[in-house]
Amino acid sequence: VPRIIVAGNGQLGQMLQQAAAPMQIEVMPVNPTSDDRLELRDSDVITVELEHWPDSPRGVQLKDHPNFLNATALHSVIDRERQKSLLDRLNVPTAPWVSLGDEAGMAAQLDELGCPAVIKRRRGGYDGRGQWRWQPGEPVLAEWANECIAEAMIPFSHEVSLVGARNRAGEKVFYPLTRNWHESGILRASVGNLDVPAEQQQLAEEWLGRIMDDQGYVGVMAMECFVEEGHLLVNELAPRVHNSGHWTQAGADISQFELHLRAVADLPLITPEVYGVTMMYNLLGRDWRTEWLGVTGTHVHWYAKEIRPGRKVGHVNLHRPNVEALMDSLKQMQGQVDAEDQCVFDWALAQL
Ligand code: ATP
Ligand code: MG
Ligand code: MG
Incomplete structure (x- = not known):
């Protein structure tokens, strides 16, 4: 069984380690933002518990490892515009959406969506951070321009x-x-x-x-x-x-x-x-x-x-x-x- 390196050392890495413990499988959560390079083996498998990190020396080392898993999926999901496009391409239904462009056109884009919307930062949001609720007639914020998608607000049960x-x-x-x-x-x-x-x-x-x-x-x-x-x-x-x-x-x-x-x-x-x-x-x-x-x-x-x-x-x-x-x-x-x-x-x- 290979050693498993987890990029990210929060609770998810900890719980992966706990799950591995009875089998004595080695799971090593690491902080990918560190400047220190790791002693990695060719046989290591690299998985993630977070999706974003800067191009620190260790972060680059992890992403460049031949057994870094799911680079394709991470690339697709990390940006909400790409993620929604992926779902559209695969005919998986999602809330109607638009990618907000320049400040001048945003109001028209939202009008075209034609309903209350949730504005979401394309990158980096979690636990509801980087989101705004918008109702028709309300002003738009300059900071949304080219950084966000707008989704129809779904009145889910x-x-x-x-x-x-x-x-x-x-x-x-x-x-x-x-x-x-x-x-x-x-x-x-x-x-x-x-x-x-x-x-x-x-x-x-x-x-x-x-x-x-x-x-x-x-x-x-x-x-x-x-x-x-x-x-x-x-x-x-x-x-x-x-x-x-x-x-x-x-x-x-x-x-x-x-x-x-x-x-x-x-x-x-x-x-x-x-x-x-x-x-x-x-x-x-x-x-x-x-x-x-x-x-x-x-x-x-x-x-x-x-x-x-x-x-x-x-x-x-x-x-x-x-x-x-x-x-x-x-x-x-x-x-x-x-x-x-x-x-x-x-x-x-x-x-x-
Ligand atoms: P996570 O921590 O799960 O990664 P996140 O910050 O990426 O969350 P979302 O999952 O996009 O955010 O949204 C958080 C919650 O906000 C959703 O679970 C839902 O309750 C509400 N929400 C998000 N988008 C919509 C929408 N289009 N219509 C109605 N409610 C929404
Ligand atoms: Mg999320
Ligand atoms: Mg969510």
């Missing part, structure tokens, strides 16, 4: 995501669609393994499979979707393990982290067995409480980051064998979280 993996041989496996709740652009919670319409699951797998095949992708990829009147529209792609797949640490026999390792290291890629129901609760700028461990089914993942307002510093998976049992655990936990987070449990209970 809810959001789901598909996490899947592909290996070099082109084999693909998927988890069931995950139900997600974003607030102000940031994921508050997910529920994994709810019943989903079979045709939605099938369509989503077909689309993500088409995208991964087209890009010759190897590893785990996530596809975020809106559900509007029962129909799926793709929001965006994440060419890596994804926050909406964290529930698989508790709710599947192979977590998304192990699945990614299997795909990139050419280990057997088999469909994960998923059991029970799992809610994932993101800790945004809050510490965890030891009393939560008294709630059946609770697993705390703490990222050892400094707590700052709104920052993702950990998550909690609540896993139970069935919906009734999960409801019990959610109600118990709801009484033990900060008042501002109790709504997260109301949301989860409403999904069950």
